[in-house]
Amino acid sequence: MAKIIPFKAVRPTRDKVSLIAARSYDSYRPEQVEARLRDNPFSFLHIVNPGYKYQQVTSGAQRYKLVRNRYQEFKEDEYFIKDTAPSFYIYKIVNRDGLEFNGIVAAASAQDYEDDVIKKHEDTLEYKETIFVEYLKTVGFNAEPVLLTYPDNKDLDSIIAKIMETRAEYEFTTTYRDTHYMWPVANVELVTQITSIFAEIKTLYIADGHHRSSSSYLLAKKSEAENDKHNGTESYNFFMSYLIPESDLKIYEFNRLIKDLNGLKKDEFLIKLDEIFRIENRGHEYYKPSKKHHFSMYLDGDFYSLYLRKDYYTINNALDALDTHILYATILKPILGIEDVRNDTRLEYSHGKNDLAFLKSAVDKGEFAVGFGMLPVTTSEMKQIADEGLKMPPKSTYIEPKLRSGVTIYEF
Structure with missing residues (x-):
């Protein structure tokens, strides 16, 4: 059964979320990165590209430490706040094509990844895993959720719909013309209901983020080995995920x-x-x-x-x-x-x-x-590949939604 828990997110203040939120770094062309770094001092790209401050290209351990420094500076300047209570985050995206995605940002269990409760359909590259483990260990946070999907569930749909009747904490439209909405959910009764519903779901599937999830799992194992007082509740035992129902998933070829x-x-x-x-x-x-x-x-x-x-x-x-x-x-x-x-x-x-x-x-x-x-590959094909323990060729699926980095941040 799936173990999905709330967490205390570090996230932008309401007035700066639209300025901070950024697409995945690799999705920008070099000239786009340069323009955003030059014109927007609040962009999350300043954190993941920290050498820009000194007009230098950095890499490896030096870059990871500078990423950590830029992140701390954003916190010190109060561009970010940290929630005081463990929360789920209802997240809605309406993209430029009019497609709507509704889901929950939460922490998923690294143990579920190992036990195949969270199933995979794509191979990962060992060198990428190794690099990302060192990156996560140094910077101490993850800012881009893994996309997980679950079988459509009427109870979760009902809770999400009810929460979305209230005013969103965030509502912003990007230059890419996607509109994002987010509702923090700290109410103990609702948190318990959501946790309990996921506990009855036998299997979750990785839709996007195989390297992020595998690296988070390897970090959990490494951290456990280094912690004599490990008890399984430490934050490194979980990784940030965006969970959406299967019917919301959009797969392109x-x-x-x-x-x-x-x-x-x-x-x-x-x-x-x-x-x-x-x-x-x-x-x-x-x-x-x-x-x-x-x-x-x-x-x-x-x-x-x-x-x-x-x-x-x-x-x-x-x-x-x-x-x-x-x-x-x-x-x-x-x-x-x-x-x-x-x-x-x-x-x-x-x-x-x-x-x-x-x-x-x-x-x-x-x-x-x-x-x-x-x-395009269908959701049922993707699930069948995962259920049979097989792996798709690379670049078999281009999956939406695509979340912005820096809207919710999970610290280890």
Whole structure:
């Protein structure tokens, strides 16, 4: 059963939350980071990019210590406050496309991660885990929740809806045109009800944040080994999460772009594909697949539809049935020679919000030789992969909602 608990968040004052809140650092282009650091002294980016104060690029242990220093300065300047009572945080996002997400920011159990109560569907990289563990240990806080999803629950829906009838503590719209709302919940009766409901839920699934959750788990194990008085209630035993019902999850596909045809001429490449797929040249028609195991391909100015030949490919488990794996197993690896989809520089990814026009443009510019599109992974596919203990290929899902960093902060 899931152990989800309230915590005392460090969070911005109401008047500064819109200025402090920031997207994940990696989602900004360099010129965007520079503009925000230059024009907004309150941006959370000043904390995660602390060398800007000295016009220097920092890394490793030096950067982690400076992140800690910038964070302490924000607290000392009273840009942040810390709640006095353990709280849940009802969080609502209405994005620029009109999609609405309602969930709860809370602390999830690292032990549940180990016990597979919190299930994973994606592999993690050891070097990233190691780096992030050292980062967390040095800075002493986490500012970006892991996105967890749970089966739709009428009782939780009712509590969330009732709380959202009151005035939100935060209501702000970002330059990205997403509107965020947040309600702290410290009422003991409500906290107990929410905790009890989650205690009856058998399984939670990581939707986004596999490296953050695995690193938080490793930090918990490391901290436990170093603490002779460990009792399981320490803050390092938990990690900040944003929990939303499965029906609220929005999953987009990640399309694939490949820089060359692995030495093949166009006709040679198409003949090899014909062994595996039924191929139709769609010309300039923007073709997007409508069924699983159907793919879109853009090559040399034309779109193609690729339908997997059923007698060619055998499905034995949930991973075999996943379109991102099928593309890898039938084209990327055997024909295009891409074995390491994590590190091969010939392969790049474009999430589905960029649509097929983006894919076409990238190929037409000569940056890539061919592009492939597919349907998004479904929530049920994601869960089945996790339930069978399998792992998706990287960049199989682009999942919303995307939270802002610095709105709620969890200290260890």
